[in-house]
Amino acid sequence: MRDYLKIYKSWLENPYIDEVAKAELKMISNNEEEIKDRFYKDLEFGTAGLRGKLGIGTNRMNIYTVGRTTQALADYIKGFGKERMKMGVTIAYDVRHFSRDFAKEAALILSANDIITYLFEDIRPTPVLSFAVRFLKCTSGIVITASHNPKDYNGYKVYWDQGSQILDDVANGIVEKIEKIGYDFGKIKKISEEEALRKGLLKYIGKEVDEEYIKRVESLALRDKEIDKNINIVYTPLNGTGNYFVRKVLKDREFKNVFVVKEQEYPDPDFKSVANPNPEYEIAFELAKKLGKEKNAHLLIANDPDCDRTAIEVLDNNFDYKMLNGNQVGALLVNYILESKKEKGKLEKNLAIIKSIVTGDLSTRIAKKYDVKVFETLTGFKNICGKENELEKQGKYKFLFGFEESIGYVMGTFVRDKDGVISAMLISEMVAYYKTFNKNLLEVLEDIYKEFGYELENNYSLILEGIAGQERINRIMDYFRNNFLKDNLNTFNLKISKYADYLKSEIYYITEDKIEKINDIASSNVLRYWLEDGSWFAIRPSGTEPKLKIYIYSYDKNKNKSEVKLDLIKSTIDNIIDSIK
Template sequence: MDATGLKEKAEAWLRADPDAATVAELRDVLASGDLADLADRFAGDLEFGTAGLRGVLGAGPNRMNRAVVRRTTAGLARYLKATVPDVTTRGVVVGRDGRKLSAELAEDAACVFAAEGIPAHVFPSLAPTPLVAFATLHLNAAAGVMVTASHNPPEYNGYKVYWENGAQIIPPHDKGIADFISRVEPANQVELLTPTEAHARGLWRDVPDSLGDAYLDAILKLRVHGRGSDSLSIVYTAMHGVGGVWMERALERAGFSNVHLVAEQHQPDGTFPTVRFPNPEEPGAMDLSLATAERVKADLVLANDPDADRLAVMVREGSGKLRMLTGNEVGVLLGHYVLVQGPTRRSKPHLVTTIVSSTQLGDIARELGAAYDEVLTGFKWIANRAVERERQEGTQFVFGYEEALGYCVGAVTRDKDGIGAALVFADLAAWCETRGKTVLGYLEEIQRRFGLYVSAQRNFTFPGAEGAQVIARIMEGFRRSLPSRVGELPVRNVLDYKKGERLPPSNVLALELEGGGRVTARPSGTEPKIKYYFELKETLATGESVEAARARGQARLQKLIDAFIALARERGQPEVGA
């Protein structure tokens, strides 16, 4: 688009933008003559997908702002009225985190719902994502909206949508909602009531405090051991997010009295002053937690991301050093714990993970007679599969996880829940303590029975339109020329999920290797990256230490990684980009 076309689009946006702040911002961009910035803002509409919306805050249709949220909410409201007959009775839950503009975006959403005749059940203060997911089910709402960008940097915000089953939306609802949004009038013509008017008409209903108590009661019932501990020393960080008060209350009620908070990160702060990227997986994000844990000699570190739907865990090694568990290790520990140590009355227990997570949970489930599924990446697929099998087969969902630190124990929420998972992990650690075992000792028991799985992930970033072409070229290069082996390991099977044979079509390619290994390639759905996931299985010899087996596995894994990236180079991956 030429400069004239861009400026015409910008002027049209300015005429329809109801927010003085973004109007002033866009006028400054126009005055600066920065055509590259303008082109990015008007490259298209921020896409509404199965995760709702997420993007950088700012003016323009390719940004998160009040105009986009008002039109999105109007489209969602009209789609709900067309598909959920009793939506005007049941209403929609609206929650928000502590990010910049979250309060304004949540209020706009509630006021648009009210103008559409749909009651909004609004959290009067900050709420973690799992509490909004819980409220959608608990209040029998027709849908739920959470204003959050989860663990993204501070310049981001987002709009997450739950369906009436309490799970994030999946097709065809995402496309249906997007179609209704495309037909919504300009933002300044979208009708909305004031909060006062909405209250007066009974269309703005504050979520009562009793709902939070019901949530805590529900996650406390997820514990297996259930006795707490005065001696287990726990450090917790909220990562400047909204989970702090809830995690404190949960641990206290569960009987964990030796809890130490990372004070610098405990209060909600959308600027995230101590971390650039508030994701526990990112380098440096856990530094303050580690320092606090060393100061108090903690046994266990629990970390939530800012909206408290993810969980990171650190535990002590035999040497006394703290080690961050991988997402797969936490998933295997929790899954085995609730399946084996949990209630024995369960009929048809069901576990779910994703196609890029470890295959070990599947091996455990099959050997122990549990139902098991692998689904596409994203917790929406885990939750919806759990609901589907419960309805069709009478299974009982006990656990689901994805390797990117997302876990759900039981059916309290239909989304990942970093608070509930943290509570159950503390319960697991207390159970280990009563047995005279460490958490890593318990993990070793599992590995000796089911194998030791080593895994790694490598990401390569290729920004912009040219980068998207590079990523597409790599994926299609593998499809045109499938390798018969990766390094020393023969490829025994290829799973091309783009064909949609077993799961909905997705641009993912997996190579299953002899001996139980797997390599998976997929473009990121939210960032300009291609992601590679690697896993190998090691069998411990009699009397062999876990450390020795892991070292052997890691050495083999590195050879696998090097061999696969060499294959990717042959199929169009540039030398740069990491």
């Protein structure tokens, strides 16, 4: 471990650190654990950028870590020459504390480096940033957001010229530049806003990008006249960026009864109306459910604060609301999209769906019925849309839809990231279509299970914070990588037929005693085990949060049998993890 006390003191003595920041650091002078947590490492590039707690320190989101990263990005772009600098960088930001400040700081640093910068004049959803990078033909893009994290977090995501999040080649290039800067904040260039505007280096973006984006979203509609637009919809942006865009699209589509949760309608960086601004958790729907019961809503929709993810609850036949998880919604959307396209004679050949390796296989079974190819990538839309870019370059397959189990979905090619506006529109349309048959999504899902089999799931996380937590995560991964098979080959009363170690880029076929190289998925610390009946599970550390993530999928044509298998696999894994302290 590096000398965190020495780095802490160097920040106190650094002439480029302002007095307010130093005062914050002096307040923790007698708290070595806090100093350690703030300085034992630098914030790392995880899912295409930085994400961390707000505060002063190398392991925190602040004006200095943002400034250093932006200068590094500028240095990287300058290495490509004047043309790339003129293409410029688009910057968007969400509702969080310091988001606007960080965005403006980044814009003025880029301008000082003679890189043209397009800055949105107010908050925008993350997918609008992705679209803007493509629409404005920029070299890069930045969005300041911590997505669904708690209020004391913020983040910095970087995009490249295709509108998708950067992959390792660009990230590594930026990291090299960050390391050259070190903590010499004097290397960070900056000019005033007035000078940047006068020189034409800083340009503010108004409504023109929004209008084109909305038009493209609405062009994705699959059905119009034959759906029931009188369905009652409750929508919540969870005090984030989605309010205007989702409501505008649904209004343009002539959905007549859209009700917004008033307490969560407008931006609030403290998210006072919700215990956790992550719509994956049912607690985020507390106020939406209340309004839903008042309005007899058929559908509840929630976006996370940067509006790239979408969660839903639907009214069942007992007049209660049931949450559908990301795998279920993804499978329903795949089924609806393919069914609609086939019915209308628009199901092209060589269509591609892309999902992550920890996303369920139900959508794959559906796609096979329609002769649509499903590709897998590592977790995260940087990889899903990275694969889309690759397929586009090869020219054989046409991207149709991408999703992952963590409630992220995208359709079309004009946005290269998960998109809460697109998915809110498609889900509303899907519910409205099945309503004409007096069916809710739970009933449609049951029809899908009966046709393709019951793939049930239990995906959960073990939160292990700090250095001790990271060390325990490492021990657990080491056990599953090196000892699990030897100790537990038949624990589930089902044989493990194969397993993949994505860190080694290898699949091991146990029954055939052979090893196959994984050539189309990048190396990553993920382990995945397939049982002989079609059930499987995976385990990996999160790239952005102090979590160990476990994904369990059971499969059987009989629902009860699938439930039994799910419980058995989970209890076995839990017992193993509990034994590793």
